[in-house]
Amino acid sequence: MTRARKAVLDALRSAEEPLSAAGVIARIGDICDQATVYRALSYLEETGSAESFVLHCARDGTERYYIAAGERHHHWFHCESCHRFIDLGVCRLGRLCDQLEREFDVRVTEHTLYFSGLCGDCRK
Amino acid sequence: MTRARKAVLDALRSAEEPLSAAGVIARIGDICDQATVYRALSYLEETGSAESFVLHCARDGTERYYIAAGERHHHWFHCESCHRFIDLGVCRLGRLCDQLEREFDVRVTEHTLYFSGLCGDCRK
DNA sequence: CGCCGTTTTGCAAGTGATTCGCAGAACAAG
């Protein structure tokens, strides 16, 4: 694990929420070039240390967000007002995936799921 | 409803699967400029005649896919081999959304969900 | 119909996120 990759992985691990490439760059500063950050993110995802999903939001446009991979993958809620993410805990779709595989004769290897709306704070 | 918007909506309606802007353009030909297609897609989504989600796939990269809105929204399976979409039927997350709203004190106004893997044909 | 304010469109240029080419730096053996 090179210094750049380590820095990117640390950034993901220490973040409480999914980070975009820009978010990672903001956190690690000038440790390496942005191209290296993108390459590190691809590397981490390919080797299973990170996961990602693409989210479109009004303020930040379309960006890919990365999370350090844990034991079991989580899903997230994105607040359209404060733009924070809330961890919704581990995936609850296991049952549904199995069911869909049988029902539609497909092999589901992954899925993307996230919710958006207003968080408790912003709703007040 | 202008001619361009009608053409785009027709393209979405007649498609059996979600279409990217490029997909729409391929189907309607030279009826209008691509900027108009993008504007029409935004318009249709804003006015509730279409829905979209962003999907990243190895072959086509990151693109936004649009579907003509029906009575109830559906979710889709994307085959990573033939790149076709399979309609998985109406959303089955109603229960889960309610549960998450209570559990995490959030207001869920929308969610993005899709599955990917290998379709029956490609698995053989 | 003819006039005028509002929308929509085409065209071309601009954005923003992400990727690539390439040459030099860092590594890993031998």
Next chain:
DNA sequence: CTTGTTCTGCGAATCACTTGCAAAACGGCG
């Protein structure tokens, strides 16, 4: 050290998408 492989910085390029702007189409209404 020597040499083959991987990784990195830098700058340019891509790709999906958006925008500015002037012309075209539309929608009353007198």
